Amino acid sequence: MKLAIASGKGGTGKSMVAANLAFTLSQTEPVTLVDCDVEEPNLHLFFPAAATTTEVTVPVPVVDDFSCKYCGKCEDFCQFGALTVLESRVLFFPELCHSCGGCTLVCPKGAIHEEPKRIGTVSISTPLPQLKLISGMLDTGIPHAVPIIRTAKKLAVGYPLVICDTAPGTSCPVVETLDGCDACILVTESTPFGLHDLRLAVDVAARLGVPIGIVINRSDGKDQATLAFCTDHDLEVMMTIPFEREIAAIQSRGDLLCRVRPEWQKAFAALFIKCSALSGGD
Numbered sequence: 001m002k003l004a005i006a007s008g009k010g011g012t013g014k015s016m017v018a019a020n021l022a023f024t025l026s027q028t029e030p031v032t033l034v035d036c037d038v039e040e041p042n043l044h045l046f047f048p049a050a051a052t053t054t055e056v057t058v059p060v061p062v063v064d065d066f067s068c069k070y071c072g073k074c075e076d077f078c079q080f081g082a083l084t085v086l087e088s089r090v091l092f093f094p095e096l097c098h099s100c101g102g103c104t105l106v107c108p109k110g111a112i113h114e115e116p117k118r119i120g121t122v123s124i125s126t127p128l129p130q131l132k133l134i135s136g137m138l139d140t141g142i143p144h145a146v147p148i149i150r151t152a153k154k155l156a157v158g159y160p161l162v163i164c165d166t167a168p169g170t171s172c173p174v175v176e177t178l179d180g181c182d183a184c185i186l187v188t189e190s191t192p193f194g195l196h197d198l199r200l201a202v203d204v205a206a207r208l209g210v211p212i213g214i215v216i217n218r219s220d221g222k223d224q225a226t227l228a229f230c231t232d233h234d235l236e237v238m239m240t241i242p243f244e245r246e247i248a249a250i251q252s253r254g255d256l257l258c259r260v261r262p263e264w265q266k267a268f269a270a271l272f273i274k275c276s277a278l279s280g281g282d
């Protein structure tokens with residue numbers, strides 16, 4: 001089973017839910033936790049351990065000025081505006097390039113070849129006997145998170161239970177993470193912003209055909225608007241975590257609710273059973 005933990009809005013406690021769920025389940029079965037929030041990965045803070053790190057690269061075009069005839073075909077082909085052909089020079093804007101390889105193919109003079117460019121890293125560690133952590137990390141200033149997420153997800157292929165922590169929001173990195181998942185937990189908070197962004201996240205997951213369950217975090221008991229939205233959209237609220245000072249303190253120490261207060265493991269185990277049912281499993 002592949003489960004995504006997402007949220008329309010940042011700061012809702014998505015990573016906290018992912019970490020506690022993975023910790024709880026790893027007490028009884030092997031779990032692979034994938035940090036797909038590659039612009040700001042933080043699961044390694046909950047699970048510090050020595051890691052093996054490898055570079056992630058993407059191919060980028062390099063123009064050979066001697067072979068180039070400045071015909072402009074590469075510029076015409078590039079949908080992202082990454083190439084501009086001048087009279088005697090081709091300008092390349094790497095931050096716009098999506099590494100599609102098309103310009104290399106359309107160049108009639110064979111004047112473009114590709115070279116690898118580092119965009120970030122992927123680290124693998126085993127912080128608990130039955131927990132594997134895969135963390136993607138985008139280099140500073142690099143705009144393309146998707147290839148890192150793809151690499152991290154590939155490393156988790158073949159493992160029976162995979163939990164992917166997505167980036168916040170509803171942009172390309174979230175779509176890439178949700179793609180192929182059997183179910184998705186959307187973590188929200190009962191504020192007007194939380195509800196607004198929950199609507200967007202539900203729309204994205206529904207369009208991708210991923211079954212959705214809801215977790216309300218930091219509930220102060222005034223969840224009526226969120227509950228009404230869930231009822232209207234036939235979404236199950238699978239867990240509610242109260243707004244408590246002690247929970248916030250555990251979190252801010254980088255500790256886990258389920259480790260400090262083991263009674264919460266029962267609630268997270270129940271959450272997983274509901275997710276399994278959502279995905280059509282047992």
Ligand code: SF4
Pocket residue numbers: 063067068069070071072073074075085090106107108109110111112
């Ligand atoms: S398509 Fe090839 S020959 Fe034409 S401008 Fe681009 S690099 Fe130069």
Ligand code: SF4
Pocket residue numbers: 060061077078079080081082083096097098099100101102103104
């Ligand atoms: S590889 Fe694709 S995106 Fe990059 S410059 Fe060439 S055509 Fe444009």
